[in-house]
Amino acid sequence: MSEPSPHPVKRRGRVFRFGAALMTLLAVAGYLVVQYVTGGRSGPGCTVVSGEDDGARYRFTPEQAVNAATIAAVGTGRGMPERAVTIALATALQESGLRNIEHGDRDSLGLFQQRPSQGWGTPRQIMEPAYAAGAFYEHLGKVPGYTRLPLTVAAQRVQRSGYPEAYAKHEPDAKLLAAALTGHAAATLTCRGNPDAAGVQAGPDAVRSALVRDFGRDVLQDAGAEVGGRATPTPSPSSSPSSSSSPSAQDGTRTVTLPVAAGASPVKGGTARQRGWQLAHWAVANASALHIERVSFAGREWTAGTSDPRWRPTGAQSSGETGRTADAVRIVTGQ
Incomplete structure (x- = not known):
């Protein structure tokens, strides 16, 4: 009887090394994704906590922080209540992840995925966060009783989204951000x-x-x-x-x-x-x-x-x- 060929052992060794390398690569990629989404704990990143000592918190990136602060500032500058700021922030979280993106469904652009073809402004205007936020508040202010409506209903009256229920999942984070960025919750x-x-x-x-x-x-x-x-x-x-x-x-x-x-x-x-x-x-x-x-x-x-x-x-x-x-x-x- 001939001796077993050593080739299967070598192949198993190569497969093992390849698998280990792939797992390492996936781990590194996962870490980088988490750092980007949350802002990272060791690098630049932001956190907002509840002013009610209930342990609620939301972590986000500096880019998201700038955009959230702009949305809140534009809202209060227009005399809009904190509820309006919460609705706007939840909408932007759903539509763009609070990022000023240059693409979207059809011609949708920016923080709120507003469409030039639907009269929201020129592409250049929509890509200005302050302008985009102002346009959102202008439409929201025309919704009768929007402060008493469920957030999803109020946001949908403005956005006309194909997925109106999606706004609801962002309401807790939007409330935390709005409380801090309107000054209602101090040092949060x-x-x-x-x-x-x-x-x-x-x-x-x-x-x-x-x-x-x-x-x-x-x-x-x-x-x-x-x-x-x-x-x-x-x-x-x-x-x-x-x-x-x-x-x-x-x-x-x-x-x-x-x-x-x-x-x-x-x-x-x-x-x-x-x-x-x-x-x-x-x-x-x-x-x-x-x-x-x-x-x-x-x-x-x-x-x-x-x-x-x-x-x-x-x-x-x-x-x-x-x-x-x-x-x-x-x-x-x-x-």
Whole structure:
């Protein structure tokens, strides 16, 4: 009898090595997908938690954070209630995953997958998140009793989607985001940020331009915004950000200060404190995009690039709701 051929053993060895390599590759790919979707715990990424101490939280990317903050700012700038912001955020989560995508069904585009052929605007307009959000709110405001309707019904009256029930699954996350980004829930949104990000718009001018882009020109006029202790003129929404400030300058020349006056909140029934937390959370959400290093408000401070990005007490005391201002939001940029 002839001896068994060694070839089956070699083939089994090759199959084993191939299988092991494939499993490793799939594990790495899975890790990268999770990091992209959640924002990652070790890299730039954002988290919003419930203000009710019920353990609810939502993790998302810096890109999603910027878009969510814009949607909320445009809504409150139009005097829309928090419920409207929740509906808008849930809709964008379903339609685009809060990403400003350049493709979709037929000619659908952007955060809300709006169609130029259906009168939502030009492709260029729809790809501007502030414009897209404004168009959504304009249509939502025409829905009778939308604040009392189930979220899926209200969203569907605007979107006319083929899958209207799909909006419902995003309502819990949208509520968390809306509570933070309208300032209703204090110190609930954090981002790990990346103060060393290259190629980003940076400096106080970039922050002011982005504020005007999202909130409108009144955000600086009403707040009496100051940079380095000096009142600054309100920039045009289309003005180009300046990067002339030196990264090595003192914080005073890199700080945008937004005093929050009593009655400043555009949200119905909102307080100055709520307005302050809306602006503070907006700044944190835009930290990576605008090279923001620190944000402080109401005796708390958030710092970019730390292993624990939670809001920390600063020891500063808020002047409360009874003084000329409740507090001031201070945004320190990297340049």
